[in-house]
Structure formats: structure tokens, C-alpha cells
Amino acid sequence: MASQKLAAVAGNTDNRPENGVGGTSYLYNFGTSPNTRTAVSQKVRILTPHFGETSAMHQMGVISQFAPTQSRTVEPVRGVGFGDKIAELVPSVTEPTTGNFERALLYLCNLWQATGYASGVDGPVRSLSHHRWPFDIEQQLVFSSLVDADFGSAVVNVGHDGSAGAFDGGVKSIKYPAVTKSAASPAEPQDDRRGHSAIITLYEACWFTSWNATFAKDAGMIMESGDISVTDVHDFASMYGEFLATGNDPTIGQLGSIRFQGGGLTGATAGTAQLGGGGALAATVNTGGA
Numbered sequence: 001m002a003s004q005k006l007a008a009v010a011g012n013t014d015n016r017p018e019n020g021v022g023g024t025s026y027l028y029n030f031g032t033s034p035n036t037r038t039a040v041s042q043k044v045r046i047l048t049p050h051f052g053e054t055s056a057m058h059q060m061g062v063i064s065q066f067a068p069t070q071s072r073t074v075e076p077v078r079g080v081g082f083g084d085k086i087a088e089l090v091p092s093v094t095e096p097t098t099g100n101f102e103r104a105l106l107y108l109c110n111l112w113q114a115t116g117y118a119s120g121v122d123g124p125v126r127s128l129s130h131h132r133w134p135f136d137i138e139q140q141l142v143f144s145s146l147v148d149a150d151f152g153s154a155v156v157n158v159g160h161d162g163s164a165g166a167f168d169g170g171v172k173s174i175k176y177p178a179v180t181k182s183a184a185s186p187a188e189p190q191d192d193r194r195g196h197s198a199i200i201t202l203y204e205a206c207w208f209t210s211w212n213a214t215f216a217k218d219a220g221m222i223m224e225s226g227d228i229s230v231t232d233v234h235d236f237a238s239m240y241g242e243f244l245a246t247g248n249d250p251t252i253g254q255l256g257s258i259r260f261q262g263g264g265l266t267g268a269t270a271g272t273a274q275l276g277g278g279g280a281l282a283a284t285v286n287t288g289g290a
Contacts, residue, residue, distance in 0.1 A: 012121065015109035017050045017058040019177055022114060027106070028061045030177060035144040043142040045174075045198070049116040049135055051123070057138050060114050064223070065102040066139070068203065068230070071095050097230035099137070099203065105213060105222040112211075112226075134205040134231065140174060140198040148197050159195035162237065167245070170235025174198045205231035 013025035021028045033042035046066050047057040072094040077087045103111050112119035116135045119125035143151060143159075151160055151171075159173025176194045206228045213224035234240065250256035 012108045014106045015050055015052065015113055015120075015122070017053040017056075020047075020056075020058055020174075022048075022050050022058045022061045023109065028059075033144075035146045037144070037147060039141060040144075043144070043196075045140040045142060047138040047140065048114055051113045051116050051118055057136065060101075060103075062106065063101055063103045065225075066099065068097060068099040068139075068233075070097045070233075097203065097233050098209075099206070099228045099230060100225060101228070102223060102225045105224045111224045112208075115206075115208075128208055128211060131208055134207050137203040137206055137228075137230075139201040139203065141201070142174065143197045143199075145196070151197055155193065157193040157195060160197040164237040165239055166237075169237030170200050171197055172200055200235060200237075202234055202236050203228075203230045203232075204234065207231075 014023045014027065016024045018024050033040060044066075046060045046063060048060050049057050073092040074089050075092060076089055078085065079087055101111060103114065105111070108121050110120045112125055112131075113122060115137075117123070117125045117131060125131070145157055148159065149156060159175075160168070160171055161173050162168035162171040173195045174197075176196070178194065208226050209229050210227040211224065212226075213222060215222060238244070245252055248254050248256050250261055
């Protein structure tokens with residue numbers, strides 16, 4: 001009986017991670033996607049740690065939606081006697097990042113198995129209360145061939161690898177499975193040109209906060225969805241800290257804001273803004289002096 005059970009588990013093609021994908025059944029076959037400058041969801045890959053696989057995370061597959069959300073409150077500072085005026089907006093601490101999966105329920109691989117838990121046909125997990133460990137998610141925003149060329153890839157359809165600690169450190173090249181070959185020069189075999197650049201975002205130490213599935217008499221397909229809370233979000237390669245270049249910083253030559261261009265900040269730009277290249281608008285900046 002035990003050997004029969006192991007054979008059944010080994011034959012589970014819906015949860016047999018291989019070549020970067022979560023299964024080997026026809027549900028995980030790849031198709032083509034358009035080359036555009038606008039990001040398309042057809043190229044976004046969501047990788048999770050599948051149950052029974054310890055070497056790497058694999059593309060989750062058959063998900064219809066992945067929706068991460070971030071939020072924080074911003075509180076206004078006002079003063080008595082200064083009229084109806086906001087002196088400053090002060091950001092509060094960021095709330096935990098949340099996310100939502102929507103996925104087609106497979107007989108041999110449910111949402112929890114696809115995120116690493118011993119569930120479904122392979123295990124006893126049936127409730128959130130059985131989840132003792134968190135899991136990670138890797139999101140790959142994959143470039144098109146058109147954008148790869150603009151990004152500076154030396155050879156088309158190979159991809160770009162950023163350097164750890166550099167501004168492009170969160171960009172890595174990824175490789176796709178083999179397809180029907182086209183003519184290629186011997187120096188550049190087509191098999192070596194199945195890659196793209198991808199912006200990597202890691203959602204670290206995720207916990208499920210809710211799960212639901214709807215079994216309806218007038219619907220054929222059963223969809224299941226789960227909400228998660230995320231401990232940390234990063235690009236795996238950058239050094240985060242007080243002086244991280246996070247945009248609109250006048251000390252590094254960014255445009256910033258009229259309010260923050262004063263005060264003697266090193267590298268602050270002049271208080272003049274160009275409107276459409278057709279003329280200049282003099283912007284008065286209060287620097288605290290005459």
C-alpha cells in the first residue's frame with residue numbers, strides 16, 4: 001500500500017517542479033506574448049516554493065490574479081492661529097504589504113501545495129491554523145525583446161544581469177524553454193538565445209491571512225483565492241539604508257519639490273521650471289532669508 005501511494009504522488013504532473021515551472025502537465029505549456037513597451041501580464045512570472053521541491057522556487061502557473069498592495073497613513077501638521085493651512089505632511093510607518101492570489105483549483109495541486117505546504121493529496125493541511133512556517137514569493141516583471149534592446153543587452157534575446165549593489169542590481173536574465181528553431185549563425189546558436197531581462201521583486205516571509213473557494217451549482221470551474229501578509233519587500237541585491245536613492249531627492253540632483261529645494265540642501269536645483277520647452281516659469285522659493 002505504501003509503495004502504491006508513493007507511486008501516485010510521484011506521478012502528480014500538476015505538482016512536479018521542473019525547468020522553472022511548477023508542473024509538467026499540459027496546463028503549464030507556454031505560449032507567445034506580444035513585444036510592447038507597455039508591461040503585459042502575459043510576461044509576469046510568479047514563483048513560489050512548491051511542496052516537495054527544495055532546490056528553488058518555481059513558476060506557480062494557472063493563477064488568474066496576483067495583486068500586491070502597499071499602504072501607509074500620512075498625517076497633516078497644522079498650527080493654531082495659522083489659518084486653514086497644512087504646515088507639513090508626515091508619513092507614518094508603512095502597513096504590512098498584503099497580496100491576493102486567485103487560482104484554479106486542481107485535483108492534484110491546490111493553492112496551498114503551490115506555495116509549499118503539505119496539503120491536498122500529499123498532506124493533511126486543511127486550515128490556516130495548520131500553517132507553521134511562512135513562504136517567499138518572487139515576482140519577475142519580464143521585458144519584451146523590444147525593451148531588452150533599449151536596456152543595453154549586448155545580444156538580442158539573451159537578457160541583462162545587473163551587478164549586486166548597483167542601481168540595476170535587481171535585474172536578472174531569465175531563460176525560457178526550447179521552441180521550434182529558426183536559422184541562426186553557428187557563432188550564436190538559437191538555443192542560447194531564449195532569454196529576457198526581468199525586474200525581480202521578492203516578497204519575503206509571507207503568511208496566509210485568509211483563504212476561500214466557491215463551490216457553486218451554476219459554475220463549472222472552481223476558483224480558490226488566498227490573502228497574504230508580507231514581512232518585507234526588496235530586490236535581493238540592493239543595500240537599503242538611510243541614504244538610498246529613492247527619487248526626488250534634491251541632494252542628488254533630482255527635481256524634488258519647491259518646498260524642499262530651499263534650506264541650503266547641497267545639489268538643490270534652481271527655482272525655475274520649464275513648461276513644455278516653450279518658456280520658463282519663475283518659481284519663487286522661500287529660502288528663509290532676504
